[in-house]
Amino acid sequence: MADKIATREAYGAALAEFGADHDFIVMDADLAAATKTGVFKKAFPERFIDCGIAEGNMMSAAAGIASTGKTVFASTFAMFAAGRAFDAVRNSIGYPHLNVKIGATHAGISVGEDGATHQCNEDIALMRTIPGMTVINPADATEARACVKWAMENEGPVYMRFGRLAVPVLFDQDSYKFEVGKGIVLKDGKDVAIFATGLMVAEAIEAAESLKAESIDAAVINIHTIKPIDRELITEYAKKCGCIVTAEEHSVIGGLGGAVSEVVSETCPVPVLKVGVMDTFGKSGPAPKLLELFHLKAPDIAAMAKKAVALKK
Amino acid sequence: MDAMENKRLQATAAKVRLGAVEAVYSAKSGHPGGSLSIADILTYLYFKEMNIDPKNPKWEDRDRFVLSKGHTSPAYYSTLAHRGFFDVELLKTFRKPDSILQGHPDMKHIPGVDMTTGSLGLGLSAACGMALSGKLYNKDYRVYAAVGDGESQEGQIWEAAMFAAHYKLDNLCVVIDSNGLQIDGPVTEVMSPLPFDKKFEAFNWNVICIDGHNFDEIEAAYKAARACKGKPTAIIAKTVKGKGVSFMENNVGWHGAAPNDEQYKTAVEDLTAILKKAEV
Numbered sequence: 001m002a003d004k005i006a007t008r009e010a011y012g013a014a015l016a017e018f019g020a021d022h023d024f025i026v027m028d029a030d031l032a033a034a035t036k037t038g039v040f041k042k043a044f045p046e047r048f049i050d051c052g053i054a055e056g057n058m059m060s061a062a063a064g065i066a067s068t069g070k071t072v073f074a075s076t077f078a079m080f081a082a083g084r085a086f087d088a089v090r091n092s093i094g095y096p097h098l099n100v101k102i103g104a105t106h107a108g109i110s111v112g113e114d115g116a117t118h119q120c121n122e123d124i125a126l127m128r129t130i131p132g133m134t135v136i137n138p139a140d141a142t143e144a145r146a147c148v149k150w151a152m153e154n155e156g157p158v159y160m161r162f163g164r165l166a167v168p169v170l171f172d173q174d175s176y177k178f179e180v181g182k183g184i185v186l187k188d189g190k191d192v193a194i195f196a197t198g199l200m201v202a203e204a205i206e207a208a209e210s211l212k213a214e215s216i217d218a219a220v221i222n223i224h225t226i227k228p229i230d231r232e233l234i235t236e237y238a239k240k241c242g243c244i245v246t247a248e249e250h251s252v253i254g255g256l257g258g259a260v261s262e263v264v265s266e267t268c269p270v271p272v273l274k275v276g277v278m279d280t281f282g283k284s285g286p287a288p289k290l291l292e293l294f295h296l297k298a299p300d301i302a303a304m305a306k307k308a309v310a311l312k313k
Numbered sequence: 314m315d316a317m318e319n320k321r322l323q324a325t326a327a328k329v330r331l332g333a334v335e336a337v338y339s340a341k342s343g344h345p346g347g348s349l350s351i352a353d354i355l356t357y358l359y360f361k362e363m364n365i366d367p368k369n370p371k372w373e374d375r376d377r378f379v380l381s382k383g384h385t386s387p388a389y390y391s392t393l394a395h396r397g398f399f400d401v402e403l404l405k406t407f408r409k410p411d412s413i414l415q416g417h418p419d420m421k422h423i424p425g426v427d428m429t430t431g432s433l434g435l436g437l438s439a440a441c442g443m444a445l446s447g448k449l450y451n452k453d454y455r456v457y458a459a460v461g462d463g464e465s466q467e468g469q470i471w472e473a474a475m476f477a478a479h480y481k482l483d484n485l486c487v488v489i490d491s492n493g494l495q496i497d498g499p500v501t502e503v504m505s506p507l508p509f510d511k512k513f514e515a516f517n518w519n520v521i522c523i524d525g526h527n528f529d530e531i532e533a534a535y536k537a538a539r540a541c542k543g544k545p546t547a548i549i550a551k552t553v554k555g556k557g558v559s560f561m562e563n564n565v566g567w568h569g570a571a572p573n574d575e576q577y578k579t580a581v582e583d584l585t586a587i588l589k590k591a592e593v
Contacts, residue, residue: 025449049445052479057438057472064442067420067428069373070450087432088469092439096420096429 004166008105010141012036014148024071059088066098078107082123094130108249110165112287119282125254127159135227137161139201142171146178183230189219193237200247206298238268243308252276271311326356327588332391340408346567348388350492350552367397381436382461383417398425434467444485463495477545478517486538492554513547525550
């Protein structure tokens with residue numbers, strides 16, 4: 001558990017691992033060294049297509065390849081995959097429901113020193129509004145590998161969100177089971193349900209531990225699939241705990257917090273407090289420092305949990 | 314081609330135009346101008362050039378076509394219908410909620426449509442992907458695309474142009490339907506994309522300039538494209554927006570408007586006269 005691996009590293013490694021037995025194409029937009037598709041490129045150069053710095057063309061060309069019956073992984077930073085290329089992703093991939101798997105790395109504030117222009121805190125919101133798009137935000141390297149495998153083996157467009165920062169490996173590869181659209185209860189609890197995604201899962205686990213000292217029994221649920229969201233599990237924990245905290249390295253608008261709120265507002269209205277990037281742009285700095293500055297750490301989740309519990313009274 | 318075949322293609326193109334105008338008239342909306350300018354090229358592609366099977370529209374080894382200028386779907390749908398992909402009667406259902414013939418081409422529901430298009434600038438990239446896949450998997454199929462001259466103002470067209478030349482996609486041939494008009498006026502006044510020939514040459518394409526309403530020139534261009542190795546081909550086709558309908562020709566107002574009853578009657582008379590002349 002002491003190991004730290006960036007989910008982008010796991011993505012590149014998984015492509016190279018599965019590429020040996022599976023026929024898929026990998027595309028990148030001059031970022032193979034950063035997205036880690038370069039690992040695949042080295043192993044299978046004949047199935048790697050560099051598109052240069054032209055993300056819109058990459059996404060529509062990926063759709064064209066997919067239309068001939070091939071599976072394509074198309075990679076760039078989240079900012080360019082979901083942001084710049086939104087039209088191509090929506091209209092060339094999403095609307096015809098083609099078999100393109102978007103591997104978007106460098107998502108969120110933990111990009112670090114590159115700063116606001118490269119810190120995409122809007123991609124989950126953008127991608128989950130596209131009908132038929134599956135949106136997955138893995139918490140660690142094990143989950144990242146599993147989601148790549150799932151994407152490879154299933155039809156339809158998938159948006160996978162990976163990070164630049166090395167994060168703790170939470171799950172054991174041999175025992176971990178990935179089920180798309182199913183949340184994973186990591187710790188049961190009755191006072192507050194913390195739904196976390198991506199690198200915030202590790203923070204949520206730590207927050208729940210600290211809350212024990214204050215006699216708050218918090219549940220921690222890992223939501224790796226933002227779309228389709230696990231309505232049943234969210235509703236079950238809304239009923240059981242009576243209040244919710246969401247935790248994500250993404251804008252508080254339209255991401256996991258939005259998705260959870262949409263569910264409980266229909267099935268079991270309870271307070272939903274959101275830990276995430278407030279309605280603001282990021283900054284340059286070391287990623288760990290930024291996570292503190294933007295209040296994305298375990299103590300921030302714990303504080304929000306206490307507020308949520310207080311709202312129940 | 315011989316004179317008989319030329320006449321036969323002219324007659325088919327007149328039927329394609331009649332179907333396109335009927336679709337727009339039935340829907341009371343749509344894009345007749347650019348449909349009429351691309352009709353001869355669509356006719357040549359689907360009735361002469363492309364290796365396709367209307368009974369097996371998803372045939373793996375078929376030639377592909379991408380209508381990047383997806384708003385001219387009336388001519389595309391009419392071409393597919395007359396080629397036997399679906400019943401020509403369906404053209405009357407164009408742009409209606411229950412119809413497979415949505416406003417812009419939808420590959421999931423329309424037999425013969427190889428790529429979903431509509432948002433301008435995306436289709437040529439998709440055609441590049443199809444052509445590259447053919448190269449990677451040693452397929453002999455060819456890929457065709459049609460781009461509007463106004464559409465070429467979209468930056469992604471030039472991303473795709475770079476990509477196609479870089480990967481030497483000589484199995485790809487795009488036609489620029491250069492009818493000179495877009496919604497706000499002449500392309501040279503709105504935002505000139507000219508000259509096309511020098512641009513595509515600079516992007517390392519094989520370039521051929523033709524009259525897009527002359528079947529002999531159209532045939533010569535597509536034959537030359539087949540013969541060209543190591544480069545994609547761009548056919549710059551000079552066309553007339555609204556071609557074949559007297560009051561629509563070179564009239565920017567007919568980019569995206571439907572004819573009323575009287576105008577429809579005139580349009581059918583114009584096109585029927587052309588059809589009869591070709592059938593003599």
